[in-house]
Amino acid sequence: MKRHLKWSLLLIIILLLTGCAGKRELNDLALVMAVGIDKGEEENSFKVTAQIARPADARGQTGAPSGQTGEPILTIVGQGESLFDAIRDLSSFTTRNVFWAHNQVIVINEDLAKEGIAQVIDFFTRNPELRMRTWVVITPEKASTLVSTVTGLELIxxxxxxxxxxxxxxSNVAPNTQIMDVQAAYLSQSSQPIIARVALKEVMVSNKKPEKGPTIKQVDLAGAGVFQEDRLVGILKPEETRALMLFTERLKSGVVTTPCPSKPERTVSVELRDQLFQVTPHLKGSQISFNAEFDAFAMVVEAGCPFSINNQEKVSELEKAVEKKLKKEIETTVNKVQKEYKTDAFELGKVFQNDYPGYWMQIADDWEEVFPTVDIKVSINVEVKDSVLLWEETNSGKKENSAN
Incomplete structure (x- = not known):
């Protein structure tokens, strides 16, 4: 009896042991950290640029160890008739197995995006090795150039x-778009994809030649791209993107700068806090409309002219100036997306579907034609409640400057 019990326990332990048949050694892997996708040299082909980390060279050391280059990344390029074909091309000259699970970002060139990114969405959501929370961006630059640009603070x-x-x-100048968001919007009947836009901008100063000013290009958040199904149809500037993001994301804060009421050549900056943006759909007969209401508390973070939180007249003037500027920014973006691009990047179809599911079933297939005709009314309410540490005016103590 004891012998049978021992053999049974041994058999159970053997069955519970995990094997190592599918193991992959780290030294055998080429870890992809970013990938850029451009149009290939041949018609209807792709060029894939993979940014691969060099673990031995990415430790911040000044001298390269023996057999290494000292560069933190290796950039390789493959081409093919499809994305998979181009990626397989990478394997033909890579001494390690290309491993995608650590990929941080997918960079798509705008020329390719204008022709359609359906294949990009399909490949990066079908592959089980790729993460659905990978960032997706478009760029006017060559994607191969952007993914190989070394930044100032990060090695990779x-x-x-x-x-x-x-x-x-x-800053709120670009949406947080991940591949799962792009796929969901692409498959949806009620919304269209929006993708963050990045560009290279000369913002870094060389320590060796500071007198020349910013001369080194770095990756810069530069608004958003608006899509119709899988095709890029328009670009929104950073200030327009902020207005768009009110509809699609929950923003924690924002900054509005407006001229001083008494001194237009100077400015007052307020930070928006406790923002509440709510869109309410309405259906009257067959006419669809939306009310977009924005409420926020604001605090004065910089005053280029004398300002006191206790002066209710000045506070009221500032509130109206901020409300006017915000309303103009939102309405400008709404008109651009609705009338010019004619694509529902605001996800208003989804909002309407939630409140009127029955009527939505009647118009779902025609939403692309209905959306440009709906009425969108914007109302803004901003209350300036705080002036940080300075409650009174900041005036010079000199008599000759006391009136300025």
Whole structure:
């Protein structure tokens, strides 16, 4: 009896043991950190640029170890009739197995995006090795150039773009688009994809030649691309993108700068806090309309002219100026997307579907034609409640400047 029990326990333990048949050694892998996709040299072909990390050279050391280049990344390019074909081309001259699970960002050239990104969406959502939370961006630059640009603070360019989005909520100039968001919007009947836009901009100063000013290009958040199904149909500037993101994302803060009421040559900046943006659909007969209401508390973070939070007249003037500027920005973006691009990047179809599912079934197939005709009314309410640490005016103590 004891012998049978021992053999049974041994058999159970053997069955529970995990094998190592599918293991992959780290030294055998080429870790892709970013990928750029351009049009290939041949018609209807793709060029894929993979940014691969060099673990031995990405430690911040000044001298290259023996057998290494000292560069933190290796950039390789493959071409093919399809994305998979181009990626297989990478394997023909890579000494390691190309591994995609650590990829941080997919960069798509705008010329390719204008022709359609359906194949990009299909490939990067079908492959089980790829993560659905990978960032997706478009760029007017060659994608191969952007993914190989080394940034100032991060050793790996792909990691730099990843952190741009993680901390980009401070500036709110580009949406946080991941491949899962793009796929969901592409497959949806009620909304269209929007993708963050990045570009190379001379913003970094050389420490060796600071007198020349910014001369080194870095990756810069530069608004958003608006799509009709899988084709890029328009570009939104950063200030227009902020207005778009009110409809699609929950923004924590924002900054509005407006001229001083008494001194138009100077400015006052307020930071918007506790923002609430709500879109309400209405159906009257067959006429569809939306009310977009924006409420926020604001605090004065910089005053180029004398300002006191206790002066209710000045506070009221500032509130009206901020409301006017915000309304103009939102209405300008709404008109551009609705009338010029004629694509529902605001996800208003989804909002209408939630409140009127029955009527939505009647118009779902025609929403592309209906959306440009709907009425969108914008109302803004901003209350300036705080002036940070300075509640009184900041005036010079000199008599000759006291009136300025």
């Amino acid at each position: 360019p792909g990691e730099a773009v990843n952190k741009l989005f993680r901390y980009g909520e401070i």
